[in-house]
Amino acid sequence: MQRIAEQFRLDGAVRTIAALGEGFINDTYIVTTDCARYVLQRKNRRVFADIPAMMRNIQGVTLFLKEKVRRAGGDPQREVMTVIPTHDRTLHYRDAEGDYWTMSLFIEGSVTCEAATTPELARCGGQGIGRFQRLLADYDAPLADILPGFHNIRIRFGQWDDSLARDAAGRRATVTREIEWIESRRDEMLRFWQRVEEGGIPLRVTHNDTKINNILFDRNGGALCMIDLDTVLRSPCFNDFGDAIRTYANRGREDDEDLAAVGVDMAMFRGFAEGYLSEARAFLTPAESDALAFSVRYITYEQVLRFLMDYLDGDTYYKIGRPDHNLVRARAQHALLQSAERNCDRMRDTIGELLRN
Ligand SMILES: Nc1ncnc2c1ncn2[C@@H]1O[C@H](COP(=O)(O)OP(=O)(O)O)[C@@H](O)[C@H]1O
Ligand SMILES: [Mg+2]
Incomplete structure (x- = not known):
């Protein structure tokens, strides 16, 4: 070494x-x-x-x-x-x-957090991510597409359909209810992604892995620096927003077995959105702002699909700690998705209010 x-x-x-x-x-x-x-x-x-x-x-x-x-x-x-x-x-x-x-x-005097514990911390994280996107909004040099199809649900459905057809681990018949969670939302997810395909939502320089341990804070809790830039890509900026809310604002764990503990914490949502919009309002188009609330559903749905697909494939992508880990994760993310569906109008209203002030 x-x-x-x-x-x-x-x-x-x-x-x-x-x-x-x-x-x-x-x-x-x-x-x-x-x-x-x-x-x-x-x-x-x-x-x-x-x-x-x-x-x-x-x-x-x-x-x-x-x-x-x-x-x-x-x-x-x-x-x-x-x-x-x-x-x-x-x-x-x-x-x-x-x-x-x-x-x-190594950035000295920095602090990493493994979870958003207060809305104020979520606000600082949102500000860090918003600032990262804002400073890069006029970056026009080429960027290699190192993860083709990342967060593109049409490509994911191609993988999903193959996975179902292969049924590599012989588990398909045991998860018919969970498969229906995916199929029943297929059309609405494709309709959302169509806004990107038709050019209504631009591609920007985005981070694509916005969980809280990929941002360094200073000792006063302010956002200092975005790290883990491996996944920097040109993609819609709602990817960063939706994925951040999926991780910052979940009251439970990503693999929680207590589904009642899982859900969108609206105070955490508001904190993150406030910080993010304080920076991103400088460049977001109305179509991009309009997509933010639904992006929480979109990204969470994609994660349900990916965990379930890995379970069907026989656990080849995500590291697992127990044989049914991917299924447990899919169920917990589905509970989060349902909460995001119930709270979608409130999230949209909060974003509208923050943008008016
Ligand atoms: N430049 C840095 N300065 C201080 N701490 C860092 C730095 N880079 C990484 N870290 C710490 O190491 C952890 C893992 O690094 P990261 O680049 O996020 O790797 P991974 O891709 O495996 O998540 C971070 O969460 C952070 O705590
Ligand atoms: Mg990391």
Whole structure:
């Protein structure tokens, strides 16, 4: 591991390397040298097919953000991720096993949260995500589409139909009720996505993994910096909003067996939406604002589908902690979806009110 760390242009000699964080996707380590701390990651080759293209995306976006932060009088080293290149100036190192390693600067004095515990924290998170989108709203350099079809429900239905036809794990007959949850909403979800396909909703630079542990807060709880930029893509900005609400505002856990505990916490929703809109109102079109409330249903529905599909496939994508874990997750996300359906008008009203003030 030390030999890998030494491939990168670090200040000072490597002293220690230790595991960091609880990410589901990459393996993350903290590297301490005489002069500074860094974050070393082994990127997940199963999820990302083209890691060099991903790193070029991250480099392009972070350099652009740093320039904006500098012009606004901020601190580009703390408010934006810094990619550290190797000695031969590539953005990744490939080891003998073919694994890809990357390095970035550890942001000192930052705090990560694993859950939104107060509406005020949700507001700060929303502001961080809104600001990220706002600062990138005029980024017009190319971005590689490193996750083709991500959040595109038409493509998901193609995978879903194949999965049902294959019935690889022989579980289809045991989940007919759950399959009906998907089928009964197929048309409304396609109609929503059609707004994007027909160009009514633009593609923007979005983060695409807006759970709360992908944002660093400062010690006062303010949003400092978006991290985990692996999934930066051009996609509708409601993806970031819907996915953030799915994680920030769920009263229960993603895999809660107590379905009564699961639901949209409207105070948390309001906090997040207030922070997000305080930044995003500067660029959102009326069609984009109009899509935000439904996006909570759209993204949560997609997650029900993905968990159920992985259960049908025999658990090949998500890590599981028990044999029926994906089914438990699908049921919990379905309970959240039903709550989002019941609260959709209230969410829409809250967004309208926040935009008028
Ligand atoms: N530059 C950084 N500065 C400080 N902490 C970081 C930094 N990058 C990552 N972390 C910490 O490591 C955790 C995992 O990193 P992340 O890039 O989100 O990996 P994953 O893709 O596996 O989720 C984060 O939640 C955060 O706590
Ligand atoms: Mg992460």
